[in-house]
Amino acid sequence: MSIITTVVGSYPTHSFEAHSFNEKISESLGLFDSYKQAIIDSVHSFVKADIDIICDGQVRGDMVKIFASKINGFKIKDNTAYIKGKITPAAHPISVKDFQLAFKTAKSLDNKFKLNATLDDIFNHESKGVKGILTGPTTLTHSSMIENFYNHRENAIYDIARALLVEAKELENAGACAIQIDEPFISTGAEDITVSKTAVEIISEELDIPVILHVCGDLENVMQDLLEFNVNILDFEFSGMPQNIGTLKKNWKSGCDKNIGIGCVNTKLTAVDNKEDVRETVKNVKDIIKYDNIIIDPDCGMRMLEEDISQGKLNLLKEIKEEGI
Numbered sequence: 153m154s155i156i157t158t159v160v161g162s163y164p165t166h167s168f169e170a171h172s173f174n175e176k177i178s179e180s181l182g183l184f185d186s187y188k189q190a191i192i193d194s195v196h197s198f199v200k201a202d203i204d205i206i207c208d209g210q211v212r213g214d215m216v217k218i219f220a221s222k223i224n225g226f227k228i229k230d231n232t233a234y235i236k237g238k239i240t241p242a243a244h245p246i247s248v249k250d251f252q253l254a255f256k257t258a259k260s261l262d263n264k265f266k267l268n269a270t271l272d273d274i275f276n277h278e279s280k281g282v283k284g285i286l287t288g289p290t291t292l293t294h295s296s297m298i299e300n301f302y303n304h305r306e307n308a309i310y311d312i313a314r315a316l317l318v319e320a321k322e323l324e325n326a327g328a329c330a331i332q333i334d335e336p337f338i339s340t341g342a343e344d345i346t347v348s349k350t351a352v353e354i355i356s357e358e359l360d361i362p363v364i365l366h367v368c369g370d371l372e373n374v375m376q377d378l379l380e381f382n383v384n385i386l387d388f389e390f391s392g393m394p395q396n397i398g399t400l401k402k403n404w405k406s407g408c409d410k411n412i413g414i415g416c417v418n419t420k421l422t423a424v425d426n427k428e429d430v431r432e433t434v435k436n437v438k439d440i441i442k443y444d445n446i447i448i449d450p451d452c453g454m455r456m457l458e459e460d461i462s463q464g465k466l467n468l469l470k471e472i473k474e475e476g477i
């Protein structure tokens with residue numbers, strides 16, 4: 153059996169101020185990037201916890217604004233995203249530079265990090281990789297106010313999917329080992345799930361690398377449909393949402409070709425989890441899916457947690473990986 157670890161997305165950060173003479177000059181020219189250090193620090197935490205598939209820490213603003221501020225057709229006003237016109241892809245890659253910084257930083261700390269690492273090599277513990285993360289089309293649309301141009305919300309969702317596909321391709325070409333699509337809104341039932349599925353597949357079916365779909369929340373009403381989405385890995389929260397274990401059990405069919413990312417540390421809990429609880433969660437899910445290769449991660453992003461608590465939660469994943477279940 154092989155256990156690998158990953159992170160869901162956002163990692164705690166504080167913005168960094170310009171300190172050195174060079175940074176201050178850059179700042180005066182509007183060139184100082186206060187988030188670079190946050191990316192580097194997040195990657196240090198991930199590598200310290202021996203995470204196999206890392207990301208850039210998603211430190212740049214919230215998951216909606218990262219994309220809504222760059223994709224054409226959106227406007228951000230008073231912290232709210234508005235859809236003002238026809239959605240078309242961003243003029244430049246949105247997260248490729250951050251991906252590259254994350255990779256460079258990880259590689260300098262651990263030589264196992266490779267561009268284009270395959271999932272097989274990661275499961276064999278021969279390589280580690282960096283994934284790209286997109287906020288999904290359903291979530292971006294439902295987090296925005298549609299002001300004009302779109303009479304039907306589903307058309308906005310499909311155009312956003314096409315814009316995100318361009319970004320996903322850029323990340324794939326840059327050497328991402330996988331693309332994760334974050335769709336917290338799917339579990340709310342706010343959108344017709346066939347629309348959400350079509351939109352996710354506009355992205356996933358055009359990519360050659362594995363696609364991970366992360367949906368948090370209670371999945372009782374959507375699990376059956378989610379298991380039919382054309383993605384490689386479905387990533388769910390099972391620790392803070394233990395009822396998802398029963399829901400998975402009810403809907404899982406042996407022979408299902410998807411792996412399940414097992415969210416097993418509770419990201420709403422502001423203390424480091426009890427290791428035996430984490431192990432129990434992993435065991436319970438593994439008993440259902442019966443895979444030899446399993447992927448464990450935190451339930452969701454960890455932005456709201458203190459840095460030492462986040463590190464403690466990641467370290468638990470490392471211990472479970474080393475000790476097994």
Ligand SMILES: [Zn+2]
Pocket residue numbers: 160336366367368451452453
């Ligand atoms: Zn989540």
